[in-house]
Amino acid sequence: MTAFLVIGVIGLALLLVSLVVGDLLDGVVDGLFHSLEWLTGDWFSSAAIGGFVSAFGFGGAIVEGAAGPRPLAVGVGLVAGLAFGWFAMWLTRLLRTGRSDEAPSPRDAVGLDATVVTAIPAEGFGIVRVVLGGHTTQYNARAEQPVEPGTPVHVTGVLSPTAVTVAPVWRELP
Helix, strand or coil, rough: CCHHHHHEEEEHHHHHHHHHHHHHHHHHHHHCCCCCEEEEECCCCCCHHHHHHHHHHHHHHHHHHHHCCCHHHHHHEEEHHHHHHHHHHHHHHHHHCCCCCCCCCHHHCCCCEEEEECEECCCEEEEEEECCCCEEEEEEEEECCCCCCCEEEEEEEEEEECCCEEEECCCCCC
């Protein structure tokens, strides 16, 4: 059981190191397996290797701790290691290819509800506040008819990077 626990701790240490210098470690792994291109990339990233090693060690330790035979401990460790290694690879790929935290644009506001902050005159601009991606954003707004402050509106279009068109929200009749 001690050997499996040591393997699990080594895997956790590798996971922690991969959080800090993961790209550097991944470059070393890619360099070592350069002639075997199918091994490089996400399959043998430091996070996937760390996930496999730690789950293998702790999975085997659990089975041996429950008085299971060593071959069963190795089998359970391999299955757990493959599952956690795959999950670490999937999560790493998801984080690398995910969207960045780019600033919201008025195009993202089209179709959302907003609130008028300053009055929108008949032939001019007012200001509306819209919650966009969890952020409260204000845009200059133009409407076909005058709109008073506090009125709920719907963003209908984009005039510029700082201005949108809006229309009052229809209230349901009782």
